[in-house]
Amino acid sequence: MQITQNKVVSLHYVVKDDKGTVLESTLDRDPLAYIQGTQTILPLLEEKLEGKKEGDSLKIRIPMDDAYGPRREELVAVVNREQFSKDVEITVGQEFYYLDDNDQMMTVTIVNVDGEAITIDSNHPFAGMDLNFEVQVVGVRDATAEELDHGHVHGPGGFEH
């Protein structure tokens, strides 16, 4: 079965920066599952995967401007410890996730802790980088009516609810 609009696609992927450092990998967990055409993954990835089928492997290079864009220094800010829940331990390198006004998943990384002054970086962790994906198509199937209604995949690699 080929990857076309509204197919549920399961992928294993490794993404590396230009130095070959692995930034993220699914190889030690469930494959990522998404619905083709829902812009869940980077648009250029979706485009390159269109028409591929189970078992296909491909390398996809995504330049910074088609990935997460340049780093923006204005997204680095110092906030007070009070901004975070008291029972959360704050350590450098820790990531927090939240949905912005457009329902986009945003990441905040703690880059410095100086007493009550916490420096946060709201740039996407991959901002400022060209990304090199190695993708393996693990499965392709039709989405269920419920999945299409929700706009996401149910079950392994997707939403459990």
Ligand SMILES: [Zn+2]
């Ligand atoms: Zn759902």
